[in-house]
Amino acid sequence: MMRTLIVGSGITGIVSAIDIAESGGKVTIIEKNNYATGTLAKLERQFPNDACGMCQIYPFTGEDIPQYCLRRIFFHKNVEIMTNTEIVDVKGEGPFNVIMKKNPRGVIISRCISCKKCEDVCPVYVDDEFNPVFGKRKAIYTDYPIPFPLSYSIDFKSCTRCGKCVEVCPTNAIDLDMKEEIIEMNFDRIILTTGFEDVNPEYLKEYGYKRFKNVLTSIEFERGIAFTGPNLGEILRPSDRKRPENIAFIQCVGSRDKKNPFCSFVCCMFALKEINLVKRFFPEIKTSIFYMDMRTFGKGYYRYQLKTDTEFIKQRVASIQEVENNNLLIKYEDEEGKIKEKTFELVVLSIGQVPNLPNFVSKDEYGYPLVNFINSENKKGIFVAGSSSYPKDIMDAVIEGHSVALDILKINGTKKEKMEGRKVERKVGIILCDCFGLIDYPDIEFNYDTLRMKDFCQNIDSVREWIKEKGINTILLSACSKYFLTPILSGLDIDYEIADVREQVVFNNSDKNGIEYLIASRLKMIENRMEIQGQEEVEFLKDVAIIGGGIAGLTVAKELSDSGVNVHIIEKKDKLGGNGLKVKKHITGFDIYEHTLDLINFVKNNKNINILLNSNVEGIKGGLGDFRIKIDNGEEIKAGFIVLSTGASEYKPKEYNYGKNRNIMTQIEFEDLIEKEDFKNKNIIMIQCVGSRNNEAKYCSRVCCSKAIMNAIRIKEKYSDANIFVLYRDMMSYGTREVYYKKAREMGVIFLRFKEGREPDVISDNGLFVRVFDEVLNDSIEINADYVILSTGIRQENTDFYKKLGIEIDEDGFVKEANVKFKPLETPRPGIYVCGLAHSPRDTYETIRQARGVAAIILSLIKKGIYEKKRISFTKERFCSGCGFCVDVCPYNARYLDDERKVSIVYTHLCQGCGTCVGVCPSGAADMKEMGYNEIFSGIEILKK
Numbered sequence: 001m002m003r004t005l006i007v008g009s010g011i012t013g014i015v016s017a018i019d020i021a022e023s024g025g026k027v028t029i030i031e032k033n034n035y036a037t038g039t040l041a042k043l044e045r046q047f048p049n050d051a052c053g054m055c056q057i058y059p060f061t062g063e064d065i066p067q068y069c070l071r072r073i074f075f076h077k078n079v080e081i082m083t084n085t086e087i088v089d090v091k092g093e094g095p096f097n098v099i100m101k102k103n104p105r106g107v108i109i110s111r112c113i114s115c116k117k118c119e120d121v122c123p124v125y126v127d128d129e130f131n132p133v134f135g136k137r138k139a140i141y142t143d144y145p146i147p148f149p150l151s152y153s154i155d156f157k158s159c160t161r162c163g164k165c166v167e168v169c170p171t172n173a174i175d176l177d178m179k180e181e182i183i184e185m186n187f188d189r190i191i192l193t194t195g196f197e198d199v200n201p202e203y204l205k206e207y208g209y210k211r212f213k214n215v216l217t218s219i220e221f222e223r224g225i226a227f228t229g230p231n232l233g234e235i236l237r238p239s240d241r242k243r244p245e246n247i248a249f250i251q252c253v254g255s256r257d258k259k260n261p262f263c264s265f266v267c268c269m270f271a272l273k274e275i276n277l278v279k280r281f282f283p284e285i286k287t288s289i290f291y292m293d294m295r296t297f298g299k300g301y302y303r304y305q306l307k308t309d310t311e312f313i314k315q316r317v318a319s320i321q322e323v324e325n326n327n328l329l330i331k332y333e334d335e336e337g338k339i340k341e342k343t344f345e346l347v348v349l350s351i352g353q354v355p356n357l358p359n360f361v362s363k364d365e366y367g368y369p370l371v372n373f374i375n376s377e378n379k380k381g382i383f384v385a386g387s388s389s390y391p392k393d394i395m396d397a398v399i400e401g402h403s404v405a406l407d408i409l410k411i412n413g414t415k416k417e418k419m420e421g422r423k424v425e426r427k428v429g430i431i432l433c434d435c436f437g438l439i440d441y442p443d444i445e446f447n448y449d450t451l452r453m454k455d456f457c458q459n460i461d462s463v464r465e466w467i468k469e470k471g472i473n474t475i476l477l478s479a480c481s482k483y484f485l486t487p488i489l490s491g492l493d494i495d496y497e498i499a500d501v502r503e504q505v506v507f508n509n510s511d512k513n514g515i516e517y518l519i520a521s522r523l524k525m526i527e528n529r530m531e532i533q534g535q536e537e538v539e540f541l542k543d544v545a546i547i548g549g550g551i552a553g554l555t556v557a558k559e560l561s562d563s564g565v566n567v568h569i570i571e572k573k574d575k576l577g578g579n580g581l582k583v584k585k586h587i588t589g590f591d592i593y594e595h596t597l598d599l600i601n602f603v604k605n606n607k608n609i610n611i612l613l614n615s616n617v618e619g620i621k622g623g624l625g626d627f628r629i630k631i632d633n634g635e636e637i638k639a640g641f642i643v644l645s646t647g648a649s650e651y652k653p654k655e656y657n658y659g660k661n662r663n664i665m666t667q668i669e670f671e672d673l674i675e676k677e678d679f680k681n682k683n684i685i686m687i688q689c690v691g692s693r694n695n696e697a698k699y700c701s702r703v704c705c706s707k708a709i710m711n712a713i714r715i716k717e718k719y720s721d722a723n724i725f726v727l728y729r730d731m732m733s734y735g736t737r738e739v740y741y742k743k744a745r746e747m748g749v750i751f752l753r754f755k756e757g758r759e760p761d762v763i764s765d766n767g768l769f770v771r772v773f774d775e776v777l778n779d780s781i782e783i784n785a786d787y788v789i790l791s792t793g794i795r796q797e798n799t800d801f802y803k804k805l806g807i808e809i810d811e812d813g814f815v816k817e818a819n820v821k822f823k824p825l826e827t828p829r830p831g832i833y834v835c836g837l838a839h840s841p842r843d844t845y846e847t848i849r850q851a852r853g854v855a856a857i858i859l860s861l862i863k864k865g866i867y868e869k870k871r872i873s874f875t876k877e878r879f880c881s882g883c884g885f886c887v888d889v890c891p892y893n894a895r896y897l898d899d900e901r902k903v904s905i906v907y908t909h910l911c912q913g914c915g916t917c918v919g920v921c922p923s924g925a926a927d928m929k930e931m932g933y934n935e936i937f938s939g940i941e942i943l944k945k
Contacts, residue, residue: 002025002026002188002408002411003027003186003187003188004016004020004025004026004027004188004189004190005027005030005185005189005191006027006028006029006190006191007029007030007190007191007192007193007358008029008038008192008193008194008195008386009029009030009031009036009037009038009081009083010039010193010195010386010387010397011386011394011397011398011401012193012385012387012388012397012398012400012401013029013193013386013401014037014401015398015401015405016191016193016401016402016404016405017029017076017079018076019401019405019406019409020078020408020409020412020860021076021077021078021079022076022860022864023409023860023864024078025408025412026080027078027079027080028080028081028082028185028187029080030082030083030100031083031085032086033083034083034105034143034153035142035143035144035147035148036074036081036083036148036149037147037148039195039219040394041130041144041147042130042222042223043222044226044227044228045273045277046394047269047270047272047273047301048273048300048303048820049300050273050276050277050280074149075486075487075490081149082100082102082183083105084103084104084153085101085102085103085183086101086103087099087100087101087358088101090190090358090360093379093381094380095187095188096186096187096188096382097184097185098184098185098186098187098190099182099183099184100182100183100185101180101182101183102183103180104156104178104179105153105154106140106154106176106178107140107153107173107174107175108173108175109149109151110457111171111457112150112152112171112173113173113436113455113484114142114150114151114152114481114484115436115438117165117168117170118140118152118165118168118174119138119140119141119152121164121167121168122138122139122164123160123164124138124139124158124159124160125137126138126139126155126158128141128230130143130144130223131224131229131230132219132223133216133220134223134224134229134230134231134236134238135223135229139155139158139159139160140152140153140154140155140165140174141155144228145228146481146503150481152173154174159176161176163176170455171436171455171457171458188381189408190382190383191404192357192358192378192382192385192388193384193385193388194356194357195386195387195388196355196356196387196391197353197356198217198351198353199253199254199260199351199352201217201253201351203259204253204254206317206319207250207253207317207320207349208320208321208322208328211322212320212322212328213237213238213239214239214244214326214327214328214346215320215347215349216238216349217253217348217351218249218267218270218271218348218349218350219351221274222274225274225277233281235247235278235282235285235346237326237345239325240325243282243285244285244344244345244346245284245285245286245345246285246286246287246346247278247286247288247345247347248287248289248328248330248342248346248347248348249271249274249287249288249347249348249350250290250317250347250350251267251289251292251316251350252291252350253349253351254352255351255352256292256352256738260354260366261742262352262353262368262390262735262736262738262739263295263391263733263735264351264352264735265295265353265391265392265393265396265734265735266353266391266392266393267350267351267352268291268294268295268296268350269295269296269298269393270350271348272289272296272304272308274348275287275309275310276304276307276308279308279310286311287309287311288310288312288313288342288344289312289313290313290316291312291313291314291315292314292316293730293731293732294312295730295732295734297700297702297732297734298393298702298840299699299810299814299820299839299840300810300820302693302698303698303811306698313334314753315333317332318331318332319331320347327343327345328343328344328345328346328347329341330343330347335755335775336778337778353387354367355367355368355369355387355388357384357388360382361378361382361384362379366739368389368736369384369388369389371383371384371389373586373588373845374848374852375403375406375407375852376400377407383404385397385400386401391734391735394821394822395821395824396846398821398822398823398853399825399846399849399850400849400853401853402825402852402853402854402856402857403848403850403852403853403856405856406559406855406856409563409863410559410562410563410859412863426474427470427472427473428448428449428474428475428476429448429449429450429451429467429470429474430446430448430449430450430451430475430476430477430478430523430527431451431452431456431463431475431476431477431478431479432450432451432453432478433453433454433455433456433457433477433478433479433480434452435455435479437454438502438506439479439501439502439506439519440515440516441478444524446523446527447527448527449472456477457484457485457488460488460492463492464492467492473494473495474494474495474496475494475495475496475497476497476498476526476527477496477497477498477499478499478501478523479499479500480500480503481502481503482498482500485498486498497526499522499526501518501522505518538625538865538908538909539625540624540625540626540909541625541638541639541640542566542640543565543637543640544556544560544565544566544640544643545568545570545629545637545641545642545643546567546570546642546643546645547570547617547642547643547646548578548643548644548646548836548838549569549570549571549573549576549578549611550576550577550578550579550580550645550647550836550837551580551836551844551847551848552645552647552835552837552847552848552850552851553569553571553643553645553836553851554569554576554577554580554596554600554603555847555851555852556643556835556851556852556854557569557603557609558603558606559851559852559855559859560608560858560859561603561609565858566609566610568609568610568612568629568637568639569603569610569612570612570615570629570631570637571613572614572616573614574614576599576600576603576604576611576613577596577597577599577600578647579647579650580592580593580595580596580599580844581593581596581597582668583668583671584672585671585710586845587706587709587710587737587843588845590845592844595844612631612637615633617629617630617631618632619804619805620642620805620806620832623829623830623894623907623910624640624641624830624831624866624907624910625909626638626640627639627831629642640831641831641832641833641861642831643833643834643858644802644827644832644834644835645838645851646798646801646838647798647836647837648795648797648837648838648841649797650666650668650794650795651690651691651697651701651792652792653666653690653691653790653792655690655759656687656690656760656790657762657764661764661788663768663785664764664768664787664790665787665789665790666789666791667686667707667711667789667790667792668707668792670711670787671707671711674711674715674718678719679715679718680719680721681721681722681723682719682722682723682786682787683723683725683785683786684715684723684725684785684786684789685724685725685727685770685785685787685789686708686711686712686724686725686789686790686791687727687759687762687788687789687790688708688726688727688728688729688731688791689791690704690790690791690792690793691793691795692704692793692794693729693793694756697812698811698812699812699840699841701792701793701794701841702732702794702840702841702842702843703794703841703842703843704793705728705731705733705737705741705791706732706740708726708789709737709749712724712744712749713749716747716748717747720747720748723750724748724749725749725750725751725752725783726749726750726751727752727753727754727770727772728751729755729756731751752772752774754772755775760772762785762788768784768785768786768788769783769784770783770788793841794837794841796809796813797813798838799813806829807827807829807832808829814838814839814840815834815838816828817839824839825850825854825857826857829892829893830892830893830910833854833857833858834854835847835850835851835853836850836851866909872908872911872912872913872930873886873894873906873911873917873927873928874906874928874929875903875905875906875926875927876924876925876926876927877901879924880902880923880925881902881922881923881925882897882902882903882904883922883923884897884904885917885920886904886916886917886920886921886926887904889917889920891914891916892910892912892914893907894906894907894908894910894911894912904917904925913928913930
């Protein structure tokens with residue numbers, strides 16, 4: 001089995017690690033900081049739904065690990081986490097000999113029980129990097145609530161070595177003389193997910209950062225308003241700790257300039273999110289946002305912009321001045337050319353991102369990695385993903401995390417482990433650990449052997465002896481956090497339940513009687529569930545049905561068939577390829593057309609791929625692992641997984657006299673002419689947002705601006721005397737595309753902005769020209785045109801098809817994902833995945849990564865197997881009347897009626913344990929294996945006493 005090194009513990013690294021580890025691969029994650037999860041831990045909410053959903057990253061099926069929140073799950077048995085560790089050198093070309101330096105933490109992780117005694121006695125206060133500006137911490141500290149590892153660490157730069165923490169530590173976990181270590185390990189593959197570094201805006205003197213007290217960066221403001229932050233959700237000015245009456249948000253600080261020419265991808269949406277949070281909780285605060293282009297190009301992002309209640313000012317702020325009461329004066333030029341000034345009580349700088357990569361990576365002139373267009377490989381065996389490769393938001397980082405794991409999954413063998421011993425009768429033992437006197441247990445009578453102890457974590461050997469002596473195969477451990485204990489319990493190779501009575505009861509309550517009741521009820525309730533058997537593997541079909549034969553579908557088919565998976569491609573047209581045969585080039589120069597032909601040739605000649613052309617899907621029955629897909633020719637396809645890659649279509653314009661003059665055409669039509677026509681001295685006018693960002697389509701089509709820039713550059717490279725005008729509302733040259741936007745301007749392409757409601761007029765009655773209002777001249781101008789090129793949007797025309805199949809769609813007709821940030825490739829119906837234009841508008845580079853991500857998720861499940869969960873519902877068949885109420889209300893399609901026996905049956909691997917079926921069952925036949933009737937009533941009985 002291959003061993004993979006993942007450098008960086010942010011969202012991308014976590015996703016890659018889970019895919020690889022769940023399929024049986026061995027993973028080591030190293031993190032240079034004291035605590036894991038990277039920037040993600042600082043973000044309390046995410047756009048475009050303002051929700052926290054970190055736990056949503058995990059698949060619908062799995063063993064114990066998917067049941068906990070993402071921030072705390074670094075104890076997978078196939079994953080090793082090394083914090084305080086960084087790479088010194090990498091030798092070899094795969095396998096790699098990696099030399100690492102482990103910096104001293106000052107606390108022995110295996111001994112620390114996070115009792116907080118050290119923090120209480122530490123006399124040193126310093127500024128908190130996790131909660132900058134507003135927060136303070138001790139010299140011995142944790143970053144955030146329940147971090148990983150669940151252990152304190154020492155800031156040796158601030159520590160006075162007074163020794164007070166050593167004196168009070170009950171487990172001798174503190175080592176003030178801890179030294180640096182050099183570690184050498186071998187790995188077969190390396191994935192770099194080192195993320196990004198925030199631009200330090202101090203060098204931009206005009207903004208007054210660090211000089212003016214009430215100028216904050218976006219991440220400082222984020223932590224300032226966080227409910228888990230030092231201000232407990234209140235908005236305060238640093239200068240006087242008063243709530244501001246108005247706030248200015250300034251975009252593109254440290255990005256889209258000479259030092260950092262890239263667009264940082266997330267800043268516009270990040271600012272809009274913060275504005276929405278301000279308005280939700282403090283509607284009286286007025287906000288303004290200064291911007292160059294509002295780049296709301298992602299799925300649902302433009303709608304999010306439309307609902308944002310703020311003043312939009314399209315200007316790049318030249319400078320900020322501090323005035324009376326530490327207020328801040330901003331001077332700017334409005335759209336009519338008038339100089340205005342406005343005073344704000346707080347200013348937030350939306351700062352850019354810069355790459356954060358080790359020296360052994362091949363980089364471009366801007367410091368970003370040179371990667372393969374398809375699989376993100378930088379050098380043989382070394383991959384770069386997430387914000388390390390180029391700026392991106394959480395959704396795209398998650399997708400790339402899945403995608404980059406695929407090549408390792410394809411090499412790793414199938415996981416063969418079985419859950420042995422789960423069918424034997426349980427012999428239960430109960431362990432009560434008082435964490436050195438922190439937990440005072442009431443007198444409780446248990447039905448099983450009980451062991452009382454002061455420190456479970458430091459006495460594992462004696463626990464093993466007790467387990468062996470009593471013949472125990474399942475334990476109930478009452479102690480501290482499950483996130484702390486699970487890594488230890490995993491090493492015992494035994495079934496277990498954890499009652500977290502320290503953090504959840506003792507630390508959160510002060511009434512002694514209340515604490516005793518809560519401890520007693522919790523333990524008796526868990527004791528009542530101990531007879532439930534563990535998880536069982538579910539038999540499932542391993543074939544994959546792919547609906548749609550464009551680039552996305554073909555990519556999934558190729559990647560899965562490479563691993564021996566049988567694939568069925570169902571295509572409604574008479575040929576494969578979809579839009580890949582219409583679009584010729586990517587903005588980077590990658591040949592999309594030739595790549596599509598290569599994919600078509602591959603799938604046609606692969607024995608693992610069954611192609612059905614001129615075929616329409618009439619219906620889908622079943623669930624994850626057992627789908628039945630009905631084709632219009634009467635054939636039925638059986639598959640364990642379904643991929644929706646049904647694509648979308650180019651909008652055919654009704655406006656701008658399209659179809660009335662042969663020289664008025666779309667960008668795709670124009671691309672065919674570039675190599676054929678002579679454009680010497682020609683006037684070419686491109687109009688953006690045709691069929692996008694309007695009342696009919698309230699979304700950005702994402703690809704149109706890049707396509708216009710690419711075609712303009714191609715013309716200019718061949719015909720420097722051609723005159724090209726691009727008429728736009730906001731240029732969506734996000735991320736690295738900003739460099740091409742800059743190149744086009746330097747080549748002489750003229751960009752003129754128009755406002756919504758003042759769209760250009762195309763006149764073709766007598767010649768061809770375009771009339772547009774120039775905001776700089778504050779007047780309308782007319783431009784003679786030889787060609788008018790319409791940058792048309794993407795329209796989803798499969799909405800009726802999705803509805804017929806019971807597939808959820810969003811407001812714009814695209815397939816709805818399970819979670820917009822953390823499960824972007826899974827639909828709410830387990831076992832059905834989505835990629836490409838079926839999901840949302842995106843370019844070929846992004847589509848390929850989505851498709852590879854879907855292949856990785858499916859391949860990981862196939863190699864791992866599908867297991868039922870512990871917390872699931874079941875049916876007491878003798879009470880079931882077969883009414884079907886539970887089937888109708890199940891949000892996961894996890895129940896069905898057995899027609900012969902007239903009882904409700906549970907798909908155990910699909911059930912999420914929500915309990916909805918129990919609530920509607922009129923006969924009490926539906927119950928839960930966890931939190932069922934017996935368990936709940938046992939807690940009530942304690943209350944009666």
